């Protein structure tokens with residue numbers, strides 16, 4: 600496959616290495632410095648675009664790929680207030696758009712465990728819900744996209760959980776999910792969900808040891824999306 604990398608940073612570099620090891624060709628590696636290349640690039644020879652850039656550049660990059668008729672796989676977090684626009688553009692162009700806050704298989708298993716635990720905790724009103732995410736100090740957005748997915752999945756399962764808040768923000772009632780976002784040098788990504796009562800705590804945790812799991816997931820999805828259309832997610836891709 601011919602792949603274009605939109606955002607050749609920490610993730611884009613590992614994704615490119617894994618894609619090349621799997622026999623794919625990287626036709627362009629786009630950064631903030633060489634983005635003008637896209638003006639002259641003929642998208643007809645590109646099979647898939649992989650977008651891991653920054654919150655403020657995701658919409659332009661995704662729109663470029665969709666307008667070129669290139670299926671696009673997006674891992675950039677922190678831009679989701681514009682997701683609906685991108686989905687509408689995809690549908691109007693008959694394209695393919697895949698977003699995941701986290702492409703690692705381990706995290707997607709963790710998402711499933713989180714949903715199951717939340718279902719059990721719906722009736723357990725004595726437990727407060729909180730979350731912690733830890734990432735490297737270069738991360739632009741907080742809380743992480745993964746923490747937002749975890750919180751939204753809990754809100755969908757637990758009646759008393761109405762919304763999430765960063766723990767630095769004001770909280771209007773005792774039933775919100777409090778998220779603590781910590782930034783520590785080089786940490787690839789750690790997420791913990793805790794239910795606390797006076798008598799005990801129940802905790803689930805996922806720790807990424809490197810970025811490899813995220814990158815491999817993105818390449819596998821890119822192979823899978825090549826001949827597909829529509830708005831797609833990990834629920835469509837995974838068989839568990």
Ligand SMILES: NC(=O)C1=CN([C@@H]2O[C@H](COP(=O)(O)OP(=O)(O)OC[C@H]3O[C@@H](n4cnc5c(N)ncnc54)[C@H](O)[C@@H]3O)[C@@H](O)[C@H]2O)C=CC1
Nearest residue numbers: 606607608609610630631652656674675676700701702813
């Ligand atoms: N969904 C997932 O599984 C994962 C998502 N991420 C997300 O991916 C994104 C990228 O993460 P990193 O690679 O760590 O960031 P990074 O800062 O190392 O790389 C970002 C790259 O985007 C480029 N860029 C900036 N503006 C651009 C533009 N207008 N057009 C094209 N490229 C542009 C920068 O030059 C840089 O090369 C972040 O939003 C992060 O949260 C990171 C890891 C896993």
Ligand SMILES: O=C(O)C1=N[C@H](C(=O)O)C[C@H](O)C1
Nearest residue numbers: 676700738743744745787788
């Ligand atoms: O910026 C990162 O590094 C990561 N971002 C994603 C997120 O915001 O959840 C996924 C992963 O945790 C690494």
